[in-house]
Amino acid sequence: MTAPQAQPQPQPRGPEALRAEGIVKRFGSVEALGGVGMQVAAGEMLGILGDNGAGKSTLLKILTGFHQPDAGTIYVHGQHQTLNTVDRARALGIECVYQDLALVNGLSIYHNMFLNRELLKPGPFRLLDHRAMRERAMDALADIGVNIPNVNLEVGRLSGGQRQAIAVARAVHSDAKILLLDEPLAAMGAREAGQIIALIERLKARGDIAIVMIAHNYAQTLEVCDRVMLMQHGSVTYESHAAETSPAELLEIVRREYREMRGG
Ligand SMILES: Nc1ncnc2c1ncn2[C@@H]1O[C@H](COP(=O)(O)OP(=O)(O)OP(=O)(O)O)[C@@H](O)[C@H]1O
Ligand SMILES: [Mg+2]
Structure with a gap:
């Protein structure tokens, strides 16, 4: 395995929202992450690129409390935190859309959208406010x-792209200050992908949300993100402001890295 190249670190703009240092994760004998660092600021959007198996989803799952790292440190809004559960990360304002979607197929769309944060009717009985949840989900x-014609539909009856859209809508409407998206455009048609991008850009324009998006399309990622980082075989091999690189440059780095790997 080649050592990650020393790169001048492009600095995020705005106050730091999330930072990870030296993250190591092993699954048995597989080292998925070999000491990865990342940071993202409020109002900034970071794109994570890299081939299949590079460790992108594993990093995101650590940042969202789903996996525990074997080593490394995480800071949320400048405070050292141990994200030992997804609920802990969520309580700190970190919301995630996983690549392998975490929707419950047997529940309705609106139930899924309010999973673990159901709206209740006012009063002592803690009754679910189905009507409010339906209306908010529609909106x-x-x-x-x-x-989607009807938010009472079971999620299991929807297409992959529709499910993806619901997962994104749920995260976006959760008041999260740190939004982690694992391939939110996968399984989307061109029109739906355009709508998701427009939504993400509106969120970004609010200026107080930090967004991390894993994607495979270099051009699309450079277009919507402020900064990109490239992951290869469990390491960050390149970082740049989006305006200072190009799909051709990224492709060349990927090719060079794999040539070096094969060569020794
Ligand atoms: N739960 C797990 N158990 C065992 N190995 C895992 C697990 N999750 C990931 N891995 C391994 O860790 C490595 C990184 O996987 P990861 O899913 O993070 O890659 P990725 O960059 O997201 O790839 P893709 O672009 O295909 O989604 C791979 O070798 C994968 O097989
Ligand atoms: Mg992945």
């Missing part, structure tokens, strides 16, 4: 232009 989906 949230209309907001991202997703065409």
Whole structure:
């Protein structure tokens, strides 16, 4: 395995929202992450690129409390934190859309959208406010232009792209200050992908949300993100402001890295 190259670190703009240092993660004999660092500021969008198996999803799952790192430190809004559960990360304002979606197929769309944060009717009986949840779910989906006729439908009956849209809408409408998106555009048609990008850009324009997006399309990522980082075989091999690199440059780095790996 080649050592990660020393890179001048492009600095994020704005106050730091999330930072990880020296993250190591092993699955048995597989070292998925070999000491990875990242940071993202409020109002900034970081793109994470890299080939299949590079460790992108594993990093995100550590940042969202789903996996525990074997080593490394995480800071949320400048404070050292141990993200030992997804609920802990969520309580700190970190919300995630996983690549392998975490929706419950047997529940309705609106139930899924309010999973673990159900709206209750006022009063002592803690009754679920189904009507409010339905209305808010409709609004949230209309907001991202997703065409779903009925929020009472079971999620298991939807297409992959529709499910993806619901997972994104749920994260976006959660008041999270740190939003982690693992391939939110995968399984999306061109129109739906455009709507998700527009929604993410509106969020970014609010200026107080830090967004991390894993993607495979270099051009699309450079277009929407402020900064990109490239992961290869469990390491960050390149980082740049989006305006200071190009799809061609990224592709060349990937090719060079794998040539070096093969060569020795
Ligand atoms: N739960 C797990 N158990 C065992 N190995 C795992 C697990 N999750 C990931 N891995 C391994 O860790 C490595 C990194 O996987 P990861 O899912 O982070 O890659 P990725 O960069 O997200 O790839 P892709 O672009 O295909 O989604 C791979 O070798 C994978 O097989
Ligand atoms: Mg992945």
